[in-house]
Amino acid sequence: MIRLDNVTVELGGNPILDGVNTEIRDGRFVGLVGPNGAGKTTLLRAIHGVLKPNSGVVELDGDPVSALSSREASRRVAVVPQDTTLSFDFPVEEVVAMGRHPYRTRFSGPTGDDADRERVRAAMERTEVGHLADRSIAAVSGGERQRVLLARALAQDAPALLLDEPTASLDINHQVRTLELVRELVDDDGKTVVAAIHDLNLAAHYCDELRLLAGGGIRASGDPEAVLAEDHLEAAFDTRAVVSSHPVTGSTYVTALPERASDREGRVHVVGGGGTVSRLLYLLSAAGYEVSVGALNEGDSDLETARSLGLDAVTEEPFAPVGDAARREVESRVREADATVLGDVEVGAGNLANLRAAREADSMVVVEERPFDERNYAGSEAAALYGELCERGRVVGPDDLLSAVVEAVAASDESPPPRAE
Numbered sequence: 001m002i003r004l005d006n007v008t009v010e011l012g013g014n015p016i017l018d019g020v021n022t023e024i025r026d027g028r029f030v031g032l033v034g035p036n037g038a039g040k041t042t043l044l045r046a047i048h049g050v051l052k053p054n055s056g057v058v059e060l061d062g063d064p065v066s067a068l069s070s071r072e073a074s075r076r077v078a079v080v081p082q083d084t085t086l087s088f089d090f091p092v093e094e095v096v097a098m099g100r101h102p103y104r105t106r107f108s109g110p111t112g113d114d115a116d117r118e119r120v121r122a123a124m125e126r127t128e129v130g131h132l133a134d135r136s137i138a139a140v141s142g143g144e145r146q147r148v149l150l151a152r153a154l155a156q157d158a159p160a161l162l163l164d165e166p167t168a169s170l171d172i173n174h175q176v177r178t179l180e181l182v183r184e185l186v187d188d189d190g191k192t193v194v195a196a197i198h199d200l201n202l203a204a205h206y207c208d209e210l211r212l213l214a215g216g217g218i219r220a221s222g223d224p225e226a227v228l229a230e231d232h233l234e235a236a237f238d239t240r241a242v243v244s245s246h247p248v249t250g251s252t253y254v255t256a257l258p259e260r261a262s263d264r265e266g267r268v269h270v271v272g273g274g275g276t277v278s279r280l281l282y283l284l285s286a287a288g289y290e291v292s293v294g295a296l297n298e299g300d301s302d303l304e305t306a307r308s309l310g311l312d313a314v315t316e317e318p319f320a321p322v323g324d325a326a327r328r329e330v331e332s333r334v335r336e337a338d339a340t341v342l343g344d345v346e347v348g349a350g351n352l353a354n355l356r357a358a359r360e361a362d363s364m365v366v367v368e369e370r371p372f373d374e375r376n377y378a379g380s381e382a383a384a385l386y387g388e389l390c391e392r393g394r395v396v397g398p399d400d401l402l403s404a405v406v407e408a409v410a411a412s413d414e415s416p417p418p419r420a421e
């Protein structure tokens with residue numbers, strides 16, 4: 001258990017943490033989130049004792065960290081720092097072996113005994129840096145260096161890990177792999193992890209709990225859904241955000257709204273279904289557009305979202321194919337709209353008419369929420385159209401939706417209205 005009791009830290013005469021109280025229970029993965037300069041790194045440094053608070057106490061398993069020798073503290077918590085530039089020129093394997101330092105006696109060699117070497121090897125394997133063992137730490141990339149330092153922390157074999165921006169210089173693949181590994185360390189090895197994480201959506205997906213830091217204190221604490229509430233985010237980050245759940249993973253998902261986003265004018269029709277466009281409906285209506293959606297079957301979760309937002313929805317009977325009446329209504333909505341958003345490309349052949357219309361009209365935006373699995377549609381007209389739209393930059397991810405809609409609305413003044421079915 002890590003416990004902070006009324007911890008106050010001043011740096012350069014400025015209060016950075018002001019009377020912070022929190023507890024981190026064993027076996028939990030806790031994310032520290034908050035704006036730049038909120039004190040996430042400072043909090044981590046206070047936990048492992050390199051920074052002595054001006055007042056208050058940090059306890060590790062009931063002992064004040066200030067009363068532990070650095071060797072003892074290192075056996076209880078291992079740290080992966082944010083600044084991964086190392087000024088020395090050691091082979092990667094020796095850097096990882098430094099993690100064994102708290103266990104060394106004065107008789108161990110530079111790489112320790114066999115048990116030490118085995119732990120170092122296992123840590124390098126787990127973080128996928130084994131192939132770099134003999135390479136100088138000065139000659140690996142920033143992302144590789146970050147994984148080497150994670151290996152060093154694992155080799156340290158402490159029950160708690162403190163990670164400062166563990167995914168900061170990693171590509172998207174390694175971000176996910178690193179956080180999957182951290183999750184595994186918590187679930188399978190029983191580690192306790194406290195990690196400063198900038199990306200709110202990664203934090204929401206992987207952490208058990210979050211602490212939102214801002215203005216010198218913890219502004220919200222608890223499970224990700226409770227912490228990442230729109231009012232908390234607006235207060236902490238001074239920006240408006242829409243919080244919904246991710247259509248594929250179901251995790252809490254935050255999308256920051258661009259400045260003055262709620263002043264947007266125009267009509268946008270959304271084609272979707274099955275929960276694929278709920279988040280887009282939130283975003284577009286929060287941005288100020290007049291949004292219609294459909295056709296959606298009664299009982300569809302996108303329809304529930306549309307109704308909760310008070311949107312105009314074209315509906316069809318439960319489980320029924322779209323009939324002529326609904327189709328005509330959709331066509332008229334699309335004609336009246338300044339932009340149409342297709343949020344459901346995965347349907348493939350069922351979306352053929354829409355994909356054809358998107359090829360013809362610049363005012364149609366195709367949003368890819370989840371990767372299109374071409375294998376399901378190999379050789380089909382839908383796959384070919386989709387590929388063509390991708391090539392022309394007409395398929396956007398959800399984070400680029402708003403700017404694509406702004407462009408599409410502008411383009412609608414210049415192009416004839418599209419057809420959609």
Ligand SMILES: Nc1ncnc2c1ncn2[C@@H]1O[C@H](COP(=O)(O)OP(=O)(O)OP(=O)(O)O)[C@@H](O)[C@H]1O
Pocket residue numbers: 011012016034035036037038039040041042043196
């Ligand atoms: N040695 C120092 N002297 C004076 N001020 C400092 C010192 N170290 C950090 N600070 C200030 O303390 C504040 C908190 O810094 P900290 O690195 O803990 O924030 P953070 O939440 O980790 O930020 P980021 O998200 O940018 O990494 C910042 O305003 C920083 O400028």
